[in-house]
Amino acid sequence: MTYFPEEVLEHIFDFLSSHQDRNAVSMVCKSWFRVERWSRQRVFIGNCYAIRPERLVARFPRLRSLTLKGKPHFADFNLVPHDWGGFVQPWIEAMAKSCKELEELRLKRMVVSDESLELLSRSFPNFKSLVLVTCEGFTTAGLASVAANCRDLRELDLQENEVEDRKGHWLSCFPDTCTSLVSLNFACLKGEVNLGALERLVARCRNLRSLRVNGAVPMETLEKILARAPQLVDLGIGSYNHEPNSVAYTKFRNTILTCKSIKSLSGFLEVFPRCLPAIYPVCLSITSLNLSYAPGIRGPELVKLIRHCHKLQRLWILDAIADKGLEVVASTCKELRELRVFPSLFGAENAAVTEKGLVAISFGCPKLHSLLYFCHQMTNAALITVAKNCPHFSRFRLCILDPQKPDANTQQPLDEGFGAIVQSCRGLRRLSLSGLLTDQVFLYIGMYAEQLEMLSVAFAGETDKGMLYLLNGCKNLRKLEIRDSPFGDVALLMDVGKYETMRSLWMSSCNVTLAGCKTLAIKMPRLNVEIINEFNDMELEEEENFCDSQKVEKMYVYRTLDGPRQDAPNFVTRL
Amino acid sequence: MEKQELGLEITELRLGLPTSDVCSKKRGYSELTDENSFSNEEEEQQHQQQQQQHKNLNKAQIVGWPPVRSYRKKINKTGSKGSDCGKMYVKVSKDGAPILRKIDLNTHKGYADLVVQFEELFGCFAVEGGVLRDYSDKSEFVPIYEDKDGDWMLLGDVPWEMFIESCKRLRIMRRTEALELKY
Numbered sequence: 001m002t003y004f005p006e007e008v009l010e011h012i013f014d015f016l017s018s019h020q021d022r023n024a025v026s027m028v029c030k031s032w033f034r035v036e037r038w039s040r041q042r043v044f045i046g047n048c049y050a051i052r053p054e055r056l057v058a059r060f061p062r063l064r065s066l067t068l069k070g071k072p073h074f075a076d077f078n079l080v081p082h083d084w085g086g087f088v089q090p091w092i093e094a095m096a097k098s099c100k101e102l103e104e105l106r107l108k109r110m111v112v113s114d115e116s117l118e119l120l121s122r123s124f125p126n127f128k129s130l131v132l133v134t135c136e137g138f139t140t141a142g143l144a145s146v147a148a149n150c151r152d153l154r155e156l157d158l159q160e161n162e163v164e165d166r167k168g169h170w171l172s173c174f175p176d177t178c179t180s181l182v183s184l185n186f187a188c189l190k191g192e193v194n195l196g197a198l199e200r201l202v203a204r205c206r207n208l209r210s211l212r213v214n215g216a217v218p219m220e221t222l223e224k225i226l227a228r229a230p231q232l233v234d235l236g237i238g239s240y241n242h243e244p245n246s247v248a249y250t251k252f253r254n255t256i257l258t259c260k261s262i263k264s265l266s267g268f269l270e271v272f273p274r275c276l277p278a279i280y281p282v283c284l285s286i287t288s289l290n291l292s293y294a295p296g297i298r299g300p301e302l303v304k305l306i307r308h309c310h311k312l313q314r315l316w317i318l319d320a321i322a323d324k325g326l327e328v329v330a331s332t333c334k335e336l337r338e339l340r341v342f343p344s345l346f347g348a349e350n351a352a353v354t355e356k357g358l359v360a361i362s363f364g365c366p367k368l369h370s371l372l373y374f375c376h377q378m379t380n381a382a383l384i385t386v387a388k389n390c391p392h393f394s395r396f397r398l399c400i401l402d403p404q405k406p407d408a409n410t411q412q413p414l415d416e417g418f419g420a421i422v423q424s425c426r427g428l429r430r431l432s433l434s435g436l437l438t439d440q441v442f443l444y445i446g447m448y449a450e451q452l453e454m455l456s457v458a459f460a461g462e463t464d465k466g467m468l469y470l471l472n473g474c475k476n477l478r479k480l481e482i483r484d485s486p487f488g489d490v491a492l493l494m495d496v497g498k499y500e501t502m503r504s505l506w507m508s509s510c511n512v513t514l515a516g517c518k519t520l521a522i523k524m525p526r527l528n529v530e531i532i533n534e535f536n537d538m539e540l541e542e543e544e545n546f547c548d549s550q551k552v553e554k555m556y557v558y559r560t561l562d563g564p565r566q567d568a569p570n571f572v573t574r575l
Numbered sequence: 576m577e578k579q580e581l582g583l584e585i586t587e588l589r590l591g592l593p594t595s596d597v598c599s600k601k602r603g604y605s606e607l608t609d610e611n612s613f614s615n616e617e618e619e620q621q622h623q624q625q626q627q628q629h630k631n632l633n634k635a636q637i638v639g640w641p642p643v644r645s646y647r648k649k650i651n652k653t654g655s656k657g658s659d660c661g662k663m664y665v666k667v668s669k670d671g672a673p674i675l676r677k678i679d680l681n682t683h684k685g686y687a688d689l690v691v692q693f694e695e696l697f698g699c700f701a702v703e704g705g706v707l708r709d710y711s712d713k714s715e716f717v718p719i720y721e722d723k724d725g726d727w728m729l730l731g732d733v734p735w736e737m738f739i740e741s742c743k744r745l746r747i748m749r750r751t752e753a754l755e756l757k758y
Contacts, residue, residue, distance in 0.1 A: 078639050079638065162646070318651075344651060374641060456642075
């Protein structure tokens with residue numbers, strides 16, 4: 001057998017873009033492992049505690065791009081205590097020593113300190129792209145260091161982070177020599193920004209394609225920015241509130257017509273709906289629209305806007321649009337692939353969607369493959385219809401706002417409806433359940449959802465059988481998160497080997513006991529079994545209160561190469 | 576943890592939905608679907624009312640439900656306060672009227688509109704020769720406003736949108752008093 005020289009192997013591996021492919025290739029033999037490791041530029045780590053940073057850095061010294069995820073998904077909904085972990089500092093320290101070529105860092109649900117950002121900004125001369133999604137722990141001072149020190153920064157993308165505003169002018173910290181920005185998103189910042197600095201920054205960054213500003217940027221500034229950057233492809237509008245007959249509005253309305261490249265629109269953090277007509281011309285060509293941060297736009301105004309969006313592929317919107325509005329979406333947006341309808345949480349009038357809206361969408365938008373739908377009610381018949389009309393779902397997340405609400409017409413559980421979805425959508429990778437559900441739905445999921453990778457369960461099921469159907473059936477399951485469902489130790493311990501094939505398992509307010517968790521931890525040393533007991537923190541000393549038969553409040557199990565983590569706070573018990 | 580018998584059951588930490596009895600979800604479900612579980616319509620109605628109350632209670636008490644990120648919840652909250660295009664309430668006082676009123680400047684398209692509301696709030700007004708005339712007590716009034724700098728300005732000089740951005744409060748001042756200020 002002839003062997004390829006390593007340079008040839010490396011060249012061939014260059015064509016492999018997916019992480020799975022590169023992972024597979026690295027396991028073929030020692031020489032392939034070696035070639036792959038030296039040439040690997042991009043690494044994705046779905047759970048930052050699955051491996052120590054030193055190990056990563058030792059294996060992939062030429063790393064250019066790292067994606068890290070920290071806290072479990074349910075941390076988004078306040079189910080994980082504040083200082084649980086997920087610190088990026090050790091990763092940046094390790095890379096600062098050994099991976100000088102780092103260009104890109106993408107973090108999700110991690111704790112990022114100003115110190116970390118400062119270290120990042122000083123350690124990597126080629127650093128180009130920082131993306132922070134739902135992170136916390138930093139202030140605008142940290143952003144100032146990134147702006148000041150990253151000479152070749154192309155992308156600074158802040159999505160839904162909790163950022164403390166330190167009133168320093170971080171935007172002014174971009175040096176006059178900085179002309180490299182391609183993408184800047186600071187929509188989640190709450191504080192003032194230096195408007196002059198922003199205008200000048202935009203003026204000198206001729207390659208700027210994506211700009212999302214926060215609510216402190218008024219229409220006048222936006223107009224000036226658009227006049228300087230008509231090449232923008234993605235625009236996030238901050239403050240959009242002037243009288244329609246005002247000078248500022250008239251100017252804006254004319255200037256935005258020069259921006260012929262805009263494909264994506266978002267923001268409207270503060271809005272006078274009477275000014276929306278100015279963006280109707282832009283709507284004709286956009287493929288992505290996110291109005292989910294704009295509770296100031298009521299249903300009828302949303303509908304008027306949508307009527308112009310013939311090319312829309314992605315729509316994020318509030319339920320103020322109502323079923324009637326969704327019918328308009330269905331008849332206008334024939335290219336729709338992704339829809340998210342969020343709930344208006346503070347009693348907006350007539351803000352609600354039901355199964356009717358979803359059914360209308362399924363008839364009008366057969367290309368739909370990704371859905372997140374918060375609704376007030378659902379029926380099996382509707383879900384069966386949706387399953388028939390849209391067999392291409394890869395992500396289907398349904399949240400009926402009342403937990404355990406049954407079929408609105410028949411009062412039956414929604415097992416059949418969800419069963420139809422998994423049976424019809426053979427490519428389904430992500431599923432979230434809600435409403436009244438028995439063990440039957442899990443039987444269906446286990447039988448049909450062969451490609452399922454992530455499942456979210458809340459207030460569902462009747463006995464351990466439900467969870468067993470899942471664990472037996474879904475061969476590709478990677479993440480399973482369950483809350484408030486009656487699954488216990490029997491289900492947990494039936495197939496412990498399964499959890500090593502998964503990234504993580506979360507169970508909270510279920511019937512799992514401390515004894516069950518201990519057994520799991522003993523049987524599977526390569527899993528970290530963490531118990532979060534906030535309320536029992538002070539009672540840990542008293543044996544009689546902390547007995548093995550006590551139900552565990554929150555359990556998080558994940559596979560790891562590096563044993564129990566050292567940075568766990570005291571309310572987290574590692575077994 | 577010892578159960579308190581002081582009626583504090585509602586605060587007791589439990590797994591699952593807080594219901595008034597320690598029941599399994601299975602029983603709740605069968606109560607919903609078992610048609611024979613009620614002897615008469617009245618009982619069933621009562622029970623359904625109770626269920627509804629429980630549901631309303633439950634919804635309010637469940638942590639992390641609905642599963643919406645806190646970032647999004649905050650946006651919706653601040654948005655809904657000013658969801659009607661951002662309300663801009665300012666106080667309006669009229670000389671001679673002991674009680675002040677409040678006006679939402681955003682609901683008006685211009686000065687003429689605003690004066691109409693003065694009429695509604697304070698009685699019979701008309702605009703004559705640039706002053707407001709109150710026929711009920713036969714005197715004339717001048718509308719003025721306090722701007723961001725704390726100065727009192729005559730209504731109507733600047734464009735409407737500039738006015739609503741800088742107006743902090745309104746006063747309908749007697750003309751005689753305004754004339755006195757000149758000296």
